[in-house]
Amino acid sequence: MDFNEKNPRFEENMKDELQQKVNALQKSEAKFKAYMEKSPLGIFVTDHEGRYTGVNREACQMSGYTEPELLNLSIADFIAPEFLEKGLKIFERFQKEGYAEEDIMVRKKNGETFWINFAAVWIDHQAVAFCQDITERKEKEERIKELNCLHNFSLLLQKENNDLEKIMEETVKLLPPSFQFPEDVGACITYKGREFKTQNYQPTHWKITSHLTLNDEQTGTIEVCYHKPPVHEQDAFLKEEKLMLGTIAEHLSRVIEQIQAEEDLQKSKNLLSTTLYSIGDGVIVTDAHGKITRLNLQAEKLTGWMTEEALGRDVSEVFHIVNANTGEPVPNPVYNVINSGRTHSLTNNTMLVARAGTKCHIADSAAPIRDDEENLMGVVMVFSDVNDRKYAEESLKYQFRFEKMLADISSVFATQSSDQLEQSINYALEQVGKFFQVERSYVFQFSDDGKQVSNTYEWCAEGAETLMDTLQNIPIEAFPWWAQQIINKKNVIIPDVDSLPPEAEAVKKLLKSQAVRSLLSIPMINNGIVFGFLGIDALKEKNNWTENQVMLLTVVTELTSNTYSKNMIEEKVHYNSLHDSLTGLYNRFFLENEMERLDTERQLPIGIMMFDLNGFKMVNDTFGHDVGDEMLKQTAEIFRNSFRREDLIARWGGDEFVIFLPQITEEDVKAICQRIDEKCKKYVVKDIPISMAMGYAIKDTANKDLAEMLKEAEENMYKHKSAESQRAKSTVLNVRLNKLESKIFETEAHYSIMQNVAHRIGKKKGLSQSELEKLNKLISMHDIGKIKIPEEILTKKGPLTAKEWKIVKKHPETGYMIARATEEFAQVAEDILSHREHWDGSGYPQGLKGNEIPLLARITAIADAYEVMSAGRAYKKALPKRDVITELKRCAGSQFDPELIEIFLHFLEQELKESDLTRPSS
Numbered sequence: 001m002d003f004n005e006k007n008p009r010f011e012e013n014m015k016d017e018l019q020q021k022v023n024a025l026q027k028s029e030a031k032f033k034a035y036m037e038k039s040p041l042g043i044f045v046t047d048h049e050g051r052y053t054g055v056n057r058e059a060c061q062m063s064g065y066t067e068p069e070l071l072n073l074s075i076a077d078f079i080a081p082e083f084l085e086k087g088l089k090i091f092e093r094f095q096k097e098g099y100a101e102e103d104i105m106v107r108k109k110n111g112e113t114f115w116i117n118f119a120a121v122w123i124d125h126q127a128v129a130f131c132q133d134i135t136e137r138k139e140k141e142e143r144i145k146e147l148n149c150l151h152n153f154s155l156l157l158q159k160e161n162n163d164l165e166k167i168m169e170e171t172v173k174l175l176p177p178s179f180q181f182p183e184d185v186g187a188c189i190t191y192k193g194r195e196f197k198t199q200n201y202q203p204t205h206w207k208i209t210s211h212l213t214l215n216d217e218q219t220g221t222i223e224v225c226y227h228k229p230p231v232h233e234q235d236a237f238l239k240e241e242k243l244m245l246g247t248i249a250e251h252l253s254r255v256i257e258q259i260q261a262e263e264d265l266q267k268s269k270n271l272l273s274t275t276l277y278s279i280g281d282g283v284i285v286t287d288a289h290g291k292i293t294r295l296n297l298q299a300e301k302l303t304g305w306m307t308e309e310a311l312g313r314d315v316s317e318v319f320h321i322v323n324a325n326t327g328e329p330v331p332n333p334v335y336n337v338i339n340s341g342r343t344h345s346l347t348n349n350t351m352l353v354a355r356a357g358t359k360c361h362i363a364d365s366a367a368p369i370r371d372d373e374e375n376l377m378g379v380v381m382v383f384s385d386v387n388d389r390k391y392a393e394e395s396l397k398y399q400f401r402f403e404k405m406l407a408d409i410s411s412v413f414a415t416q417s418s419d420q421l422e423q424s425i426n427y428a429l430e431q432v433g434k435f436f437q438v439e440r441s442y443v444f445q446f447s448d449d450g451k452q453v454s455n456t457y458e459w460c461a462e463g464a465e466t467l468m469d470t471l472q473n474i475p476i477e478a479f480p481w482w483a484q485q486i487i488n489k490k491n492v493i494i495p496d497v498d499s500l501p502p503e504a505e506a507v508k509k510l511l512k513s514q515a516v517r518s519l520l521s522i523p524m525i526n527n528g529i530v531f532g533f534l535g536i537d538a539l540k541e542k543n544n545w546t547e548n549q550v551m552l553l554t555v556v557t558e559l560t561s562n563t564y565s566k567n568m569i570e571e572k573v574h575y576n577s578l579h580d581s582l583t584g585l586y587n588r589f590f591l592e593n594e595m596e597r598l599d600t601e602r603q604l605p606i607g608i609m610m611f612d613l614n615g616f617k618m619v620n621d622t623f624g625h626d627v628g629d630e631m632l633k634q635t636a637e638i639f640r641n642s643f644r645r646e647d648l649i650a651r652w653g654g655d656e657f658v659i660f661l662p663q664i665t666e667e668d669v670k671a672i673c674q675r676i677d678e679k680c681k682k683y684v685v686k687d688i689p690i691s692m693a694m695g696y697a698i699k700d701t702a703n704k705d706l707a708e709m710l711k712e713a714e715e716n717m718y719k720h721k722s723a724e725s726q727r728a729k730s731t732v733l734n735v736r737l738n739k740l741e742s743k744i745f746e747t748e749a750h751y752s753i754m755q756n757v758a759h760r761i762g763k764k765k766g767l768s769q770s771e772l773e774k775l776n777k778l779i780s781m782h783d784i785g786k787i788k789i790p791e792e793i794l795t796k797k798g799p800l801t802a803k804e805w806k807i808v809k810k811h812p813e814t815g816y817m818i819a820r821a822t823e824e825f826a827q828v829a830e831d832i833l834s835h836r837e838h839w840d841g842s843g844y845p846q847g848l849k850g851n852e853i854p855l856l857a858r859i860t861a862i863a864d865a866y867e868v869m870s871a872g873r874a875y876k877k878a879l880p881k882r883d884v885i886t887e888l889k890r891c892a893g894s895q896f897d898p899e900l901i902e903i904f905l906h907f908l909e910q911e912l913k914e915s916d917l918t919r920p921s922s
Contacts, residue, residue: 020527039399042116042131050075050091053126062116062133064109080105080113082181098122103134119400123407130400137363137386139240140281144365144382146244147283149178151380153248155369162259168196170372171252175224176200179241184226189252191220202227208237210249214256222249281384285369288376290315290334302362302385304355319381324349324361333366337379343367352383361387402552405431410559422457425560429459432536432556436549439464439539440516443524443560444471445532451476453532464539467514482507486533491554492521495544518543520550522557524564534560580651582629583636588658591650595660595706598648605700607661607669610713611635611676614691616655634690638679642672658710666698693717753871754779757863757904764903765855775856778828782835782860785815809844812836831857835864838895858897862888862904865896881912 042062045054051074060067063078079087083105094100101119108114115138120129152174160166168189175187176198186201191212204225212220222245226236282299286292292315295307303310303318310318321330336344346364353359366381409428425443433441443457455471476483481504485492494500495518500508511519514537521535534557578590586594599606613619613635620628632655639649639657648660661669673694680690695716697709758775767775786794789811793804800808816833819825834848834857841849868876869884879887885908892901 039130041399042133044070044075044078044129044131046075046127046129048095048125048127050127059131062131063106064112069109078106080107094120094127103138121400121404123404124411128403128407130403139238140363140384141365143240143281144367145178146240147281147382148367148380149174149244150247151285152369153251155377157251157255159371164256164259165196166372167252167255168194171222171248172196172198172201175222175245175248178244179224180238181226184228186225186227188223188225189220190223191256200227201225206236208242208245210245212249212253212256214253214260219253219256222252281382284315284319284334284381284383285378286315286334286381287378288338290332290338290379292318293378299383302352302354302360302383304358315381319383320353321346321350321362321364322353322359324351333364334379334381337366337368338376341368341376346383360385401435405435406555406559409556421564424563425457426459428556428560429457429534432534432553433459433461436520436536436553438536438543440467440537441535442468442537443532443534445524446476446530447473456532465515479506479510486521486523487530489523489525489530491523491550492519492533492535493545493550494519496542515539517541518545520545520553522550522554524557524561526561526564531561533557583632583651585636585639585657586648586650588650588652591648591652591658591660594648598660598662599706601702603662604702605663605665605698606706606709607659607664607666607696607698608706608709608713609659609661609669609672609694609696610652610710610717611639611657611659612693612717613655614693631690634683635692638676638683638690642676642679658713664698669696669698695719753867754860754863757866758859760907761859761862761900761904765859765900771856774828775859777825778831778835778856778860779863781815781819781825781828782832782864783811783815784818784832785811785813787818788814809836812845828856830854831860833857835860837861839897840894842894853897858900862896862900865891866904881908885909885912 037057039056039058042059043054043056044052044059047053052070055067055070060070063070065073075087075091076084087104090100090102090104099119099121101117103115103117105113105115114133114135116131117134118129118131120127122128153171156167156170156174160170168191172187172189176182176185179185186198188195188197188201188203189212190196202225203223204227206226206229207223209221209223211218212222224237224241224245280298282302283294283296284292284299285294292310292313295303295305295310295318300306300310305313305318315334316332319332319334321332322328323330330346330350333344333346344366346362350362350364351359352362362383363386364381364383366379368376369378369380371377409431412424412427429441429443433439439461441459442455444453445456446453452473453476454473455468458466458468460466481501482492494511497508497511497516497518516537516539518538518541519535520543521533523530524532524534534553536553578586580587613631616628616631619631632651635657636649636651639659643649643659643661646662647664650658650660652658661672673696676692676694680692683690695713695718697712697716699706699709755776758779759772762772762775789807793800793807796804812833812835816829819829819832831854833845834854837843837846837848837853837857839850839853839858841847866884866888869879869887870881871878885905888896888901888905888908892898
C-alpha cells in the first residue's frame with residue numbers, strides 16, 4: 001500500500017460525511033422553509049436598500065405578484081404612491097431602530113390598493129416583515145367616519161329644522177372629514193344656481209357627484225373633488241363614500257321636499273335613524289353628560305342591555321370595559337371625548353364585559369357631537385366585536401416571537417466556534433424554556449454503546465431545582481417505556497404525569513420525584529440514529545401540549561441536533577487532521593509541530609527513533625492491502641505497549657514510524673528497541689511475523705539540530721534494514737508460496753516433475769550449472785502471480801467467462817512485480833512475465849514470439865504443460881503418455897518452441913519404447 005501524508009480515502013470519506021451533515025442541515029432548513037411557506041402571514045425579506053430578497057406564498061397571494069416578480073421589486077414599488085414618502089421614512093427609521101410596526105396602504109400588481117399592518121425586524125443583516133391584510137379593519141374605521149357624518153347630518157337636520165341655506169352650508173363642512181384623505185378633498189352643493197362650498201374646493205375631473213331631486217326632477221348636485229391626482233383615477237373613492245354621498249343627497253333632497261312638506265322631512269329623519277340602527281356595528285349615543293340617548297340593535301346584542309333599559313343610564317353602567325391582560329377597568333372613551341372634546345379610540349387590548357358577564361375584544365371610536373357654535377351636545381360611539389382579529393394578532397405575535405427566537409438561536413449556532421458549543425446550547429435551552437414558559441429545559445445524550453443516558457445540558461428557571469449532576473449514566477433498561485419511545489424516533493408527549501400508563505410506572509415515579517407535572521421531549525437524530533433528546537418540563541401547572549407547540553419544539557430540536565452533529569464532525573476533522581486514520585497514532589504534521597515546540601533544553605536528553613516495516617510492500621503485493629493494513633494496526637499496538645505516556649508516536653509515512661522521546665537516556669532507548677524486537681516475535685499477521693528495521697539518535701546538547709538528529713536516526717534505521725529486509729521478504733514469499741500450493745492443489749511432486757523435465761531439456765541445450773539453478777527458482781516461482789486470482793476461478797471445472805479469463809491472464813504480470821521486489825528472485829522476474837507467451841506470438845501478456853521469448857521461460861512452459869497433462873488435476877483427468885506426446889507434437893511451432901519439443905520428445909519416446917519392452921506379453 002502506497003501511503004502519502006494525506007490519505008485520499010480518508011479525505012473522501014470525510015467529505016462524504018460532511019456532505020451528509022450539510023444535507024441534514026439543508027433538510028432541516030427545508031422543513032423550516034416549508035413551515036414559513038405555510039404561514040398565514042405575508043412574509044417579505046429585504047436587503048438594506050429595501051429590495052426584496054425573499055417572500056413566502058402568502059406574500060405572493062397578498063400582492064398578486066409571482067415570487068420572481070417580487071424579487072425584482074423593492075418596497076417603493078409595493079407601497080401605494082400617496083404613502084410612499086411616509087413608507088420610506090418608516091424604513092429609514094427602522095434601519096436605525098431595528099424594529100417597526102405600522103399600518104400602511106400598499107398596491108397590488110393589478111393596481112388595486114389595500115391596507116396592511118406589518119411588524120418588521122432585522123434578522124441576520126436582512127429586514128423581515130410579517131404582514132397582515134387589515135383592509136377590513138380600515139374599512140370599519142372609514143365606516144365610523146361615514147356613520148359619524150350621517151349622524152351629524154341627522155342632528156343638523158333636527159337642529160336647523162327648515163333653514164335650508166344653513167343646512168346647505170353646514171352639510172359641505174361635514175363631508176371632507178368623512179373621506180379617506182380629507183386634507184385633499186373639497187365639497188360643493190349646487191342648488192337653484194347657488195353654490196355652497198368648502199374653502200379648498202377646486203373643480204377637477206377626480207370627483208363623485210350625487211343629484212338633488214324634487215318630484216323626480218333634478219334640482220341640484222352634491223359634488224366631492226380631489227384637488228390633486230388620487231392613486232387610482234378610475235376609482236378614486238370608496239364605495240362606502242359613494243354610498244354615504246348618495247344617502248346625504250337623498251336625504252337632503254327629502255329635506256328640500258320637507259321644507260315644502262313637513263311630513264316628508266319627518267320621514268327622512270326616520271329613514272336615517274333606521275340606517276344608524278340597522279348597521280352591523282354597535283352604536284351608542286349619549287348627551288353631553290354621558291347619559292345614553294340612543295342604542296342600536298347591535299349595541300343591545302353586544303352589551304346585553306335593551307334600549308328601554310339603557311336610556312338615561314350612565315354610559316359606564318351599560319358599556320363596561322376592562323384591560324384584557326389585567327382585568328382592570330379602562331376609562332370610558334365617552335368621558336374622554338367629553339373631557340377633551342376630541343375623537344378617542346380604545347387600545348387594542350380592551351374587552352367589553354356584557355351584562356351577563358361574557359367578554360369579547362372590541363374596537364371602538366367615539367366622536368363629539370357639536371352644534372353650529374361648536375358647543376358639545378353629546379357623543380356618538382361606534383364599536384365592533386374584533387375577537388377574530390384579536391386572535392389573528394395574538395397568533396402573529398406568537399409566531400413572531402418564535403421566529404425571532406429561532407433566528408437568535410440560529411445566529412448563535414452559526415457564529416460561535418465549536419469550542420463554544422456548550423455556551424451555544426445553554427443559550428438555546430434558555431430561549432426555549434422562556435418561550436414555552438416552562439421551568440426546565442435540557443438535553444440528554446446516549447452513551448457510545450447506547451446503554452446509558454446522561455443529562456449533558458440544562459437550563460432552569462428561577463426557583464427550579466437543577467438535576468443535571470444527579471441524572472448521569474442512567475441505564476436505559478430501567479425505563480423501557482421511555483427508551484422505546486425515544487429510540488423509535490417518537491416524541492414523548494406527557495400532558496399529565498399522573499395519567500401515564502402502567503407500563504410507564506418507572507418513568508412516572510422518577511418524574512414525580514422531580515416535581516414534573518407535564519413534559520415534552522423530542523428525539524435528537526444524526527444520520528438516522530437517535531443520539532439523545534431535547535425536552536422541557538412544566539413544574540407549576542399541567543400543560544396540554546398542542547400540535548403547534550410540538551412542531552415548534554421539533555424545529556428547535558432539529559436545529560440543535562444538526563449543530564451538535566456538525567460540531568462532532570468538526571471535532572472529528574480536527575482529530576483526524578492530527579492523527580493517522582488507520583492506526584490512530586499521531587500523523588507527521590502533528591509530530592513535526594510538536595517536536596519543534598518541545599525542542600527545548602528542559603526536555604534534554606531527547607531521543608528520536610525511526611522504524612520501518614520490513615517486507616511491507618511484499619505483504620501488500622502478495623496478500624493484499626487489507627493484510628497490509630492489519631500489519632500497520634498491529635505495529636501501532638506494539639508501539640502503544642512499548643513507550644511511555646509522554647512519548648509521541650507518529651506514523652511518518654507509508655510503513656515508517658517516528659517516535660519523539662523527551663528526557664530519555666540512550667540506555668533506555670536501547671532497552672525499548674530490545675522490548676519491541678521481542679514483541680514483534682509474538683505478533684503474527686496471516687502467519688507472517690512482524691519485522692521492523694529500527695534506528696535512533698540522541699540529542700544531549702542544545703546546539704544539536706533536531707532535523708539532523710532525525711536524519712541520523714533514519715540512516716541508522718536503513719543500516720539495520722539492509723540486513724533484515726531481504727530476510728523478511730523471503731519469509732513473506734515463502735508463506736505465500738505455501739498458501740498458493742494449497743490453493744491451486746500443487747504439491748512438491750508437481751515442482752519435482754517440472755524440474756526433472758526442465759533439467760533434461762536444459763542440459764541437452766547446454767545450460768550451465770548456474771543457469772540450471774536459476775531454472776529451479778523460476779519453476780518454484782512461475783505461478784506466484786496466481787495468488788491474486790480468486791480460488792473459485794482457479795478450481796472452476798467448466799469453461800471460464802471472458803471476465804474470468806481476463807483476471808487469469810494478469811497473473812504473469814503480478815508474478816513479475818512480486819519477484820522484482822526481492823533480491824533473491826529478481827533475476828527470474830522477466831522469465832516469470834514470459835512463461836505464458838507462445839512461439840507463434842499468440843500468448844500473453846506481451847505477445848512475444850519465437851526467440852523473443854526468454855529460453856528459460858520457453859523451457860518452463862513445456863515442463864508445466866507436460867506435468868499438467870500427465871499428472872492431471874481435480875478438474876482435469878491425466879492423459880496416457882502416448883496422448884501427451886501427440887499433444888506436444890501438435891502444439892510444436894505454435895505454442896511451444898519446436899526445437900525444445902524435439903529434444904523433450906526424444907526422451908519421452910525413448911521412455912515409451914523402454915516401457916513397451918519391459919511390459920509382459922499377452
